Amino acid sequence: MNTSIIFPNLHITLDNVGKGFYIGSFFIAFYGVIIAIGMLVGVGFILKEAKRVGFDEDSFLDICIITIIVGVIGARIYYVIFAWDYYKDNPISALNIRQGGLAIYGGVLAGIACVYILSKRKKLDFLKVMDVAIFGVIIGQIFGRWGNFFNREVFGQYTDGLFAMLLPIDAIRSQSDVTTEMLANLVQIDGVTYISVHPTFLYESLWNLALLIFLLLTRKKKTFNGYVFFTYLIVYGAGRFWIEGVRTDQLKLWGTNLAVSQLIAAVCIVLGSGLFFYYKKNHPLSTPQEINS
Numbered sequence: 189m190n191t192s193i194i195f196p197n198l199h200i201t202l203d204n205v206g207k208g209f210y211i212g213s214f215f216i217a218f219y220g221v222i223i224a225i226g227m228l229v230g231v232g233f234i235l236k237e238a239k240r241v242g243f244d245e246d247s248f249l250d251i252c253i254i255t256i257i258v259g260v261i262g263a264r265i266y267y268v269i270f271a272w273d274y275y276k277d278n279p280i281s282a283l284n285i286r287q288g289g290l291a292i293y294g295g296v297l298a299g300i301a302c303v304y305i306l307s308k309r310k311k312l313d314f315l316k317v318m319d320v321a322i323f324g325v326i327i328g329q330i331f332g333r334w335g336n337f338f339n340r341e342v343f344g345q346y347t348d349g350l351f352a353m354l355l356p357i358d359a360i361r362s363q364s365d366v367t368t369e370m371l372a373n374l375v376q377i378d379g380v381t382y383i384s385v386h387p388t389f390l391y392e393s394l395w396n397l398a399l400l401i402f403l404l405l406t407r408k409k410k411t412f413n414g415y416v417f418f419t420y421l422i423v424y425g426a427g428r429f430w431i432e433g434v435r436t437d438q439l440k441l442w443g444t445n446l447a448v449s450q451l452i453a454a455v456c457i458v459l460g461s462g463l464f465f466y467y468k469k470n471h472p473l474s475t476p477q478e479i480n481s
Contacts, residue, residue, distance in 0.1 A: 189356065189358050189359050190356040190358065190359060190380045191203070191204050191205050191206055191356075191359065192204070192205065192356065192380070193205050193337075193340075193353065193354070193355060194353070194354040194377070194382065195351065195352065195353055195354070195387075196352060196354060196375075196384075197348075197349070197350050197351070197352055198350070198351070205338065206218070206338070207219075207338055207339060207340075208221075208338075217335075217338075217339070218335060218338040218339075219335035219336070219338055219339050220335070221335075222331055222332065222334050222335040222338070223328070223331070223332050223335055225331055226327060226328040226329075226330070226331025226332050227256055227324075227328055229327055229331065230323070230324030230325070230326075230327040230328045230331075231249075231252045231256075231324060233323055233324060233327055234248060234252055234320055234321060234323060234324040235248055235249060235252075237320045237323055238320050241316070241319075241320060243312070243317075243320065247310055247312070248320070250306075251303060251306050251307075251310075251317070251321070252321075252324065254302060254306060255299045255302045255303055255306070255321070256299075258298050258299060258301075258302040259295040259296070259298050259299040259302070260290070260295065261298065262294045262295050262297060262298020262299065263290040263291050263292065263294040263295030263298070264289065264290055264291075264294070265294060265298075266291040266293060266294020266295070266297070266298075267289040267290060267291040267294060267439070268289065270291070270439035270440070270441070270442075270448050271289065271439060291439065291449070292329060292332070292449075293448075293449050293452050293453075296325060297452075299321075299325065300318070303317055303318060303321055313413060315413040315414035315417060315467070316413045318414070318416070318417035319407070319410070319413060319414065319415060319416035319417055320416075322416055322417050322420045323400070323403070323416070325420070326396050326399060326400045326403070326420065326424075327400065329392070329393075329396045329424075330393050330396045330397050330400065333389040333390070333392050333393040333396075334389065334393060336389040337387075337389050337390070339361050340355050340359050340360050340361050341360075341361040341362065341365070341437065342388055342389050342435065342437060343355065343365070343385040343386060343387060343388055343389070343435070343436065343437075344385055344386025344387070344388040344391075344431075344434035344435050344436065345367065345369065345370075345385065345386055345434055345435075345436060346367065346369040346370045346373055346383070346384060346385060347384060347385065347386045348373070348384055349386075351386070351387055351390065351391075352384045352385070352386075353384070353385055353386070353387040353390075354375055354377070354382035354383070354384055355382060355383055355385065356380055356381065356382055357374070357381050357382065357383050358381075360383070362437065364437075365436045365437045366383060366436075367436055370383040370384070370385065371383075385436075386434050388431050388434055388435050391427075391431050391434075392427065392428070392431050395424075395427035395431070396424065396427075399419075399420065399423050399424060399427075402419075402423075403416055403419060403420070410473070411468065411472050411473055412467045412468050412471050412472050412473055413467070413471070413473065414463065414464070414467045414471075415464075415467075415468075418460045418461075418463050418464040418467070419460075419464070420460075421456040421457070421459065421460030421463075422456070422457055422460040422461055422464065424453075424456070425452075425453040425454070425455075425456030425457040425460060426453070426457055428449060428450075428453040428456075429450055429453040429454055429457065432447050432449045432450040432453060433447070433450060435447075438450070
């Protein structure tokens with residue numbers, strides 16, 4: 189199996205891009221390593237941000253640990269529910285995360301619910317907590333999408349545009365993601381057959397990076413609790429709605445041709461926008477200390 193990945197129009201060729209490495213006889217996937225790194229960086233940033241706005245770091249560390257566990261479970265449940273045709277004949281395989289199958293929106297939704305419950309138990313302002321915690325989510329997503337890169341998954345439709353990415357067809361994680369148009373436009377290089385696709389993992393990672401930078405530049409000027417959280421729902425939702433429309437591995441709503449994540453993205457945009465303007469108008473922060481937190 190060829191392990192090269194090429195961006196021909198950017199004149200970038202990456203040779204020997206493996207999917208993982210062995211320690212003894214145990215295979216460790218880069219996907220898992222990258223997600224773990226993203227979690228660690230995200231938690232580190234959250235704790236720093238929590239301290240900046242006056243939260244107790246130990247309380248936030250508890251929230252982070254529990255929410256990560258719940259988020260991973262939620263991401264798996266979401267994926268299995270909407271890919272049930274794949275698991276229904278062997279339900280026990282749904283427990284094998286090493287085979288892949290984590291859906292970001294499932295993790296985000298489960299994580300938000302978990303933070304809400306924990307905030308109430310600790311008697312903390314939920315929206316103020318989310319304005320801190322959501323930074324960890326964004327950072328995790330920035331890193332996590334690069335795990336998809338190593339797995340040769342979460343790519344988009346055929347393209348020969350500027351950012352076109354060539355993947356050896358025999359290295360694709362799931363051949364069901366290869367479309368008729370891709371097969372009609374195969375690229376042959378040195379005897380290797382490639383498909384030419386949109387690198388949607390890259391689009392989403394860069395979109396989230398831009399969102400992170402924007403929020404870092406504006407968070408100290410927020411005038412109501414929930415500003416960071418609601419902005420994330422709106423901006424990430426908008427990017428995800430477009431990107432999901434390009435992808436070939438969509439999870440579909442049962443009995444329809446509607447992409448579940450695209451539907452949720454639309455709901456996030458509408459809900460986030462409504463809450464943003466409601467809280468901005470009806471729950472403004474009044475003191476300099478509150479505004480700077």
